[in-house]
Amino acid sequence: MKLKLITTILVLGLGITSILSGCNSTSVATKSENKADLSNSEVKNDSSNETISNETISNETISNKENENKVEDSQKVSDTTKEKESSKNLKEKSNEYQLVSKDYSKNNVKINYPEIKNSNNNEKLKSINKYLKECALKVLDDYVKDDPNLEKVNLNVNYDVKFKNEKYISIVYNGEVNVKGTAYPSSIFYTTNVDLESGNIIRLSDYSNVDDILNKLKDSKNIKVIAENDELAAAQKDFILNIGNDKLINMIKNADFHKVNGKIESPKEGVYSYLYKDSVVISIKVNHAIGDHAEFTLIKK
Structure with missing residues (x-):
């Protein structure tokens, strides 16, 4: 009887021990699984963070490229503007001119006329000045036929610039002439108009x-x-x-x-x-x- 009781107690003890062992195993497994889940979660979070970080870097790169492109475009616009301004300034400089007085004198004949000067002393400008002089002295043709040396002529002519811009210039000549043997002096009036772009008189x-x-x-x-x-x-x-x-x-x-x-x-x-x-x-x-x-x-x- 005692032996059966002891045997029963031992069996119950072993069963309890086995149950407790199984619980511990389950607990360990659960803890292991939890650790694994936590590890996977961390990995996912790290991966997600890396993705976000990469996207941020990518966005920053795109933004930097856009800014660089904007700077380049702005620089191009600036360079183009400078080129236009430089071209405009060069054109304006080429159109700038000044008038200087020249004079023709012989005996009692004196004629003042203008000459044009600017930074571009080219062939066209030389041609214009040639015409200005010829027109100014053309009045003498009426007198040199009968008086080649202009010994009997008393003539005085001055000029006045009535109009000038980058395209046209208008010059008025006004004066008086008195020829020996005539009853009275006469007024002299003539003009010269020049197209500065073509270089011709008009x-x-x-x-x-x-x-x-x-x-x-x-x-x-x-x-x-x-x-x-x-x-x-x-x-x-x-x-x-x-x-x-x-x-x-x-x-x-x-x-x-x-x-x-x-x-x-x-x-x-x-x-x-x-x-x-x-x-x-x-x-x-x-x-x-x-x-x-x-x-x-x-x-x-």
């Missing part, structure tokens, strides 16, 4: 519509006469209004100095023009009693 018909000029000259309300007094202005206005249209249109068409076979020729009718501010001024020969020449200002539209 006429009224080159820069204005001659039909429009005719209509304005025939409109008594439109004409403004440049004269010393109202009486003289009225007489000069009547003079031009009495010129027939056919004759006047021919005078306008043939106005100003012009080149013939490379040589400067004077207008046959003695009509000249010049630019002044927003106007065109026409000079026409008139009787000595009313001034020798008359100037009419026509507003350009």
Whole structure:
């Protein structure tokens, strides 16, 4: 009886021990699994962090490239702007010019005329200055035929620049001549217009519509006469209004100095023009009693 009891107790003890052992094993396994899960979670987190970090680096790289591209584009724009400004400054510099006075003197003859100077003393500029001198001295042709040495001529002419910009220049010559043996001195008036871009002298018909000029000259309300007094202005206005249209249109068409076979020729009718501010001024020969020449200002539209 005692032996059975002891045996039963031993069996129960072994069973309890086995159960406890199984629990411990399960606990260890669970702990091991938890550790494994934690490790995997850390790995995943590390991987996720690496991915985020890589994305951040990638975004920063893209951002840096975009900034670099913007800087390059900005630099290109800046360089292009500088090139344009440099080109513009160079063009403006080439268009800058100054006028210096030259003079021709012989016995009692003196004529002042301008010469153009700028930073580009090229062939075109030399050609312009050649024309300016020839036009200024062309007035002497009327006297050297009978007096080659100009011994009987007392002549004095000065110039005035009435208009100038980067394209055109208009010069007026005004003076007086007294030839030995004549009853009285006469007024001298002529002009020279130059196209600085082409390097040529130009006429009224080159820069204005001659039909429009005719209509304005025939409109008594439109004409403004440049004269010393109202009486003289009225007489000069009547003079031009009495010129027939056919004759006047021919005078306008043939106005100003012009080149013939490379040589400067004077207008046959003695009509000249010049630019002044927003106007065109026409000079026409008139009787000595009313001034020798008359100037009419026509507003350009």
